[in-house]
Amino acid sequence: MSDILILNGRLVDPASGVEAERDLLVRRGRVAAVEAPGGLREAKAKEVIDAAGMIVAPGLVDIHVHLREPGQTYKESIATGTAAAAAGGFTSVVAMPNTVPVNDSVAGLQWMVDAARGACVKLFAMPAATFGSMGEEITDFHELQRAGAVGFTDDGKPVLHDRVMREALVAAAGIGVPVSQHAEDTRLTGGCSMNAGPVAFRLGLRGMTVEAEALIVERDIRLLKDIERSERLRAHLHVQHVSTARAMSLIRTAKAEGLHVTCEVAPHHFTLTDEAVGDYDTNAKMNPPLRAEADRLAMIAGLMDGTVDCIATDHAPHARFEKEQEFERAPNGITGLETALGLALRVLHKGQGMTVSRVMALMSAQPAGIVSLEGRGTLKVGSFADVVVFDSAAEWSFEAKRSRSKSRNTPFDGAGMVGRVMATICEGRVVYRYAAAEAKR
């Protein structure tokens, strides 16, 4: 007998170009069959999910999350962070290395992805590009990749030195993984706590300029060109959480020139502007910061025209006491796993007319492709049974107090969402179910 049979749903699988009524059979953690309605009439399964009126899509993939374990489990743990991921429809997440200690060794990486951590969705790790993320000496890319690394980054900080970044790009190119860059020239952003502009001026806060992001993106693109020319290597630069129109346009040009550049945009950067800081709301403080309306619109334009490869949350939980500080002292970051789909559907699908299939591509197939997750981000027969079932028409309000994350630092408490996750299945296991979960809360 099979494990799960999902009937009557509308399958949206951009990777295989399917968008139609399909029934789906899951067996031993894999997609065993995808058939037109009625085609699986004979199949027997332990569990049957009636997805009538629902979208059945590949489980979402978030290539940018902070799960805070090891070292800061008062903010989040791998178990709670991945529970939040499951509730948000994600079946794969990529953990950033800025834990305590920094994930820069094979032992650290293995410990993180060990089953004993209790991850309830598939956890991948992107270890540090440099030891201790100090930006000076690159880590052992070969060994780390063999242990499962899907890319390298010093996220939270940029790799600032040209020589070190070049070395990292060359080393990563040799093994076919990206270097993910947090693009911020920190020499220009000391003491800054929000976007530079009239709002920052009025609030008396030092602002991070658009240049601070653009300069690093510009430099990295220059390095890519130089590596192609002099090393005959096709290095892969992934630009994390793009937030400015300037950086978006640099990436668009680099792509047109045929360079291997990919990028992500976070839901908050296509939803909010720096006005959301309001009365010094630390839940609107993150890095890169919320920008001006023109930048927000540039994020949407990039998402619509294909410059942006994926949506990533930059889920960054912090304890309440840390956020209940003076704005300039409070740490950067907001949670995002449970609001990403709802915001993407609200702003991009409902607001901008992007098809659900495109939204799915930006949240599953394409991010899976950036970090080369085999058999994920698609529901082709034989791939992992990573599935999200959601009601794309449901409109609801997110309530931070119901979050599965240990932390509540979100500017979207009470915000409108479009699309409700009804079930999340990871490798054939149901890891989240709406009705059952809500009844308990």
Next chain:
Amino acid sequence: MTSMTPSVHSAVESAGYAAGSLLTVADLPVVEVAAILAATDRFEQMVSTDRARTLAGRRIALLFYESSTRTRTSFELAAKSLGAITTLVSDKSSSIEKGESLKDTGLTLRALGAECIILRHANSGAPYLLARSTGLPVLNAGDGMHEHPSQALLDLRTILARLPGLRGRLINGRTLEGVTVVITGDILHSRVARSNAMLLPRLGAEVLLCGPKELLPEEALGLGEGVEIERDFDKALKRAQVVMMLRIQQERIAGLELDLADYILRYQLNEERLSACAPSALVMHPGPMIRGLEISGEVADGPNSAIEEQVRHGLAVRTALLVRALSADGFASVTV
């Protein structure tokens, strides 16, 4: 007196801050400004024994994370003249040194009976945090580079008292029509500049901000209607009825290269410049001033100067602000 409209207080309360708080001038309605100034007049004229009964026995905490002479002393003297009990907590001699958070410090003061907290803090926005965490009325006595609302109110009162023809005028959106106020110097780091530039235009004044690009970015225009930038000090002065000089804030200026000799040449207010460009302008300075840098000693002590008067108005305005903070229904309950 002008009666307090209940809607004024509920607007503040709906944002989650206790009525009577003064965190910014930005959301202070002009009628509220009028009420504060009217109350200031009343308390100033009151017999001191009567005044001392106004807040007899009420507890006011002064929480100072930055040094201060004028603001602290005037708030303290104002509170004492109203009969209130004051306590001063500074970052140098309290558990703040041991790492206690602003929220916990506020809760501790509340537990000790403080009914109102006057806060001076190096971080912009700190008074909002304190007001949200304690639910108490908080008076912003200067927060980082953000605002210094009581300074703007005392500056307004000084202008009304000193400029010819303004005394006794009704306070409304046209009170300062035809008055140009030049604010010169380190605008970027100045909370006084922000509060004045946001308050004075709402009473009809034109505010000209003046200073070099490093100290006065174009974003300053976003402070609101009625704010302009004029980088040529002489040109600005020629339009001025009032000129406010600001100190260069060395403590906040980290990393900025500034040629002081050149700055003095272009922006110092000295007798020569004043008599050439604005011989009758009122000269103001929120203090502390650095004589010989942004202002010459002769001008500071000269006949145009209202600098000491500003300090006296500060005491009076802060008296009214304390009464406002500690009266559930604005000034109504203490009207005599």
